[in-house]
Amino acid sequence: MSCATRVGWISLLCLSCGVSAPGQTSARLQTFDTELALEAGPSAPRLTALGVPGQPKWENRASEVLIASAEVSNKPTPLHWTFNRGASQISEQRVAFIYDCASPHLRLTWEWRTRQAYGPIEHQIRIENLDNQEIWIPMQDSLAFNWQVDPHTPLEHLFVEKGANTPSPVGTHQVALAEGYRWTGTSSTYGDLRDNEPREIIPWSLVQRKDAAQTGWYAGIEFSGRTRISMAREKDSLQVAIGLNPDPGPFRTRLAPGEVFETPVVFLGGFRDGPDGAGNVLRRWVRAVLGNPETWKNPNYPLVVNNSWGGGMDVNEEIALRMIRDSAELGVDMFHIDAGWFRGVGDWYPNPRKFPHGLAVIADDAHKHGLKFGLWVDWTQAGLSTEPGALNARDPKVRDWMVTDLPADWKPEPFKGQTIDLGVPEAKRWAQHEVERIVTDYHLDMLEHDGYLVAHGCDRTDHPHAAPDPLNKCVYKSWGAYWVDSSNSTDVSYHAVRAYYDIYSKLRQDHPGLLFEVCNDGGRMVDFGSASHGDYFSITDTYDPLSNRRAFYDTSHVLPAAMLESYVEKWPTPRIENFRYMLRSGMMGWLTVMTDTNAWSPQQHAEAKKGIDLYKKELRPLIRDAHLxxxxxxxxxxxxxxxxxxxxxxxxxxxxxxxxxxxxxxxxxxxxxxxxxxxxxxxxxxxxxxxxxxxxxxxxxxxxxxxxxxxxxxxxxxxxxxxxx
Ligand SMILES: [Zn+2]
Incomplete structure (x- = not known):
């Protein structure tokens, strides 16, 4: 058994569509930075070239590899794809080439979309089961290509690690992409669970020519599940694959009649002027395309926050009310109660000993002081509380939602329990109802989620995802919870992440203006899928000035600075200059203070107040809008x-x-x-x-x-x- 396991841009969109050969159709999509040539071959589509205006093109010599077989009634069945010209669509901003398979009856849509007049272009493949029986399909990559490269052209690869737990010594990798280079970067909902695994990347990569214009291309993945980007350079070829993570394999996923499998959306863009040239376009694009317009409309975004975790689990009504008073005095925008307020893990009701009058009164007091109110909830974690409304791991119904059976002696940790699989429709319904209740009953302006929120492995054979491989399965205990890795892990995460996105989309729709902090134990879920469902990220779980600056340096290559939260914790500051250094190390993006501000000296307090005022008046507008x-x-x-x-x-x-x-x-x-x-x-x-x-x-x-x-x-x-x- 293996356990390896800006607005005002003139539209530059253009399009040409013509017949280049019988049965072939070509199309072009273009933004200010990116030109893509697309072609529909008889049996497979192809991205033929990527261009950066005025620069040599990246020519692709490989057609997209479409899945070649499926399982029908447990029998492997070859798939024959045929271009359906009549059903295909080419418009100014979208190209969708349709391929049909007659038996079993499947339809594949190979789609490209421009979302803004600048920046990258999005791509997705959808496979729809038009048959009247269940079909199991293998993994379809989001995008694979094989650039023709001059063997003598020096290339450089840039990739960025998540600040998961703590930023690594390197973080931002800028390496020669030379002959023989082979690399795979992976991302999941829970970076670096085990020490022997390579660090996870933010699912994005950039390749540039080492010339004066510093041009090249980059690609990223808009999905939080198990994904990977791989690259190999050999002779005159640079092969790239982007999509779900095929390991551990073999991946298979169920398609019920009428059901559609969607590859993670990826984006592909050209750039000039090196990584910051790319970043200044990408960050603006992420804000415009993935960001929540309601959030960005508020000129006070990013907010200044005071978070209770400086005092750990000890938070209570008296502490909260005192923190609110001081937050208002300091000019903070939001008061945020972190872990410690609840009755127990899975039992997301205020602990009556700590909050005898509940949480809504705390929220109301924050509102009276002109502050927003945010709350930490680890809402997919089951515990052992038997109180009504609690998610109890021993409840037979809840047991069926969990990723594995728990031994009789299992107990939750103080703020961590056992994850339920949101991919199970009943579990998803419970979670939707629970987060709606929490937001409404506790008068929330912001919901932070944390912990191992989204399953990425599951032992169950009766969930919608594929069953695990009994001969290649790993169940282990870490952080007080049980974890599963097997051949079905990517399919488990595919279903669970989509359910998580559905829950947050609905929550956002029901509560306009509600903010979401994406945490997952600090910096573990930093990707472009969560960027399109949350409003800001905890970018690392280590909060000293250097760690905050390192995590910000890395993450700000690809995501808008306003979305990047640094927690400023207690740190030795013998002199006021050191105190300023500490604060400013967390003031380059979203600032959250996470220390007892009542313990500051009068001089420190005055300095912080001045710093927060400066942040709000002078720094925040630049953090929102400026190039970095x-x-x-x-x-x-x-x-x-x-x-x-x-x-x-x-x-x-x-x-x-x-x-x-x-x-x-x-x-x-x-x-x-x-x-x-x-x-x-x-x-x-x-x-x-x-x-x-x-x-x-x-x-x-x-x-x-x-x-x-x-x-x-x-x-x-x-x-x-x-x-x-
Ligand atoms: Zn499951």
Whole structure:
């Protein structure tokens, strides 16, 4: 048994459709950054080329590999796909090539969509069972291609790890993609469960040519289930596969009559000006296409939060009311009760000893103080509470929803229990009803989910997903819960994640303006599927200044900074400069304070209040809208690091400068980006570490912005304004 187990853009969309050969149809989709040539062959479609305007094309020599067989009545049956020209559709923003299989009767839709006039183009394959019997199909990749590459052209691969648990020493990998390169990156709902597994990536990858224009392509996956991206370069070929994770295999999934299998949506985009050039387009695209318009409409997004976890599980009414008072005094936007408020795991009712008057009164008090109210709930976890309404693991009904049978001696941990499989329709209904009740009864403005929320392995043979392989199955205990890995793991996660998305889509529809924090034990569920169903991410579970900056540095390559939450915890700050450094390390995206602010000295308290005011007035607009540049190597805590924001519309920006621990390293120069060489810029050093001065863009981008800080673990904010006015 193996256990390896901006608005105002002119539409640049264009289209050409013509017959290139009998039975063949070609089409083109284009955005400002990305040109795709598509072709429908007689038995398979093909992405023929990806272009970045004005640059050499990436030519693909392989047709899409469509699944070649299916199981019908337990018998393997070959599939013969034929292009259905009449049913296919080509419009300005969408191409859908249809392929039919006569027996068994299946229809495959190979679809590409532009969602904005800029940025990447989305792709998905759907397979519909038009037969009158159940059909089992193997794994269909979302997208596979084989670029023809010049063996002598140097290429570079960039990928980013999740900050799961704690950011790794590397985090952002920028590696030579040379002859013989073979790489697979994986993502799931629960990064790095076991120590011997490679770290999970945010499901995205970028490949660039090492030339002056720094152009290339990137691809990402809009799905939180078990997915992978793989790459192999050999001679004149670069093979890439993007989609669900085929390991451990063999993957199979059930298609009932009328049912549709949908591959995870992927996006493919071209870029220029290196990873930050790509990121500045992708981040804006994620906001416009995947983000919730209701959320972004609020000018106070991203919010400043005060979270009760600084005091751990001990939270109670008195602490909560005191925190609300101080939050209002500090100018915080939301008060957030973390774990510890409930009667028990699975028993999501306020603990009467801690909250004798319930939670709604706490929410109402927060509202009276002008704050929103958020709550932590691990809503798919069963425990042992026998109170009415609790999700009890011993209840025969609930037992049938869980991913495996539990031994008689099993007990939940203080805030972790055993996951139910949301892919089971009854379990999904219970969860939908439960989260609706929690949001309504406790007057929530924000719901945070945490823990092992979505199953990615299951032992059951009677759930909608495929049964596990009894000869290749691993059941193990970790973090107080039981886990399963087998050949069906990817199918389990496919069903469970789709159910989770349905639950949140409905919740969002029923409660406009409700915010969702995606947590999963800190940074484990950071992907483009959760970006389209949640509003912000906990990006790591380690909250010291360096870890916060590292996780932000990594994640901000691909996701809007406003969505990236840093928790600022208690950290040694003998001097006020260290205190500012600590706060600012968590102020580059979404700021959540997670320490007892009542324990701060009057000086620290005043400093935090000033910092929060600055965040809301000056930093937040840039975090929402500005371009972001990684103007230093990844933070190591020893040397200097920094991040630049520049908003060319407002002609305003800021550089966050952080000095590390090396004695004597008092100065650093940041080569800035995105400015106009001939323009003049006014620099304002917020802490007055230097007098204000006006310099040219050329100087800031070539010689750099020089900053002097005399103390280790200190910081400065340098605001940049156009000097033209
Ligand atoms: Zn299951």
């Amino acid at each position: 540049y990684h103007v230093s190597p990844r933070p190591d805590g020893v040397h200097w690091d920094g991040i630049e924001y520049w908003d060319s519309d407002r002609q305003r920006g800021v550089v966050y400068a952080f000095r590390g621990t090396v004695e004597g390293e008092r100065t650093h120069s940041y080569a800035l980006q995105g400015l106009q060489p001939s323009d003049r810029y006014l620099l304002k050093f917020y802490d007055h570490s230097a007098p204000d001065r006006t310099v040219t863009g050329r100087e800031l981008m070539a010689s750099g912005l020089k900053v002097v800080l005399s103390l280790p673990n200190s910081s400065e904010l340098i605001f940049i304004e156009s000097g033209a006015h």
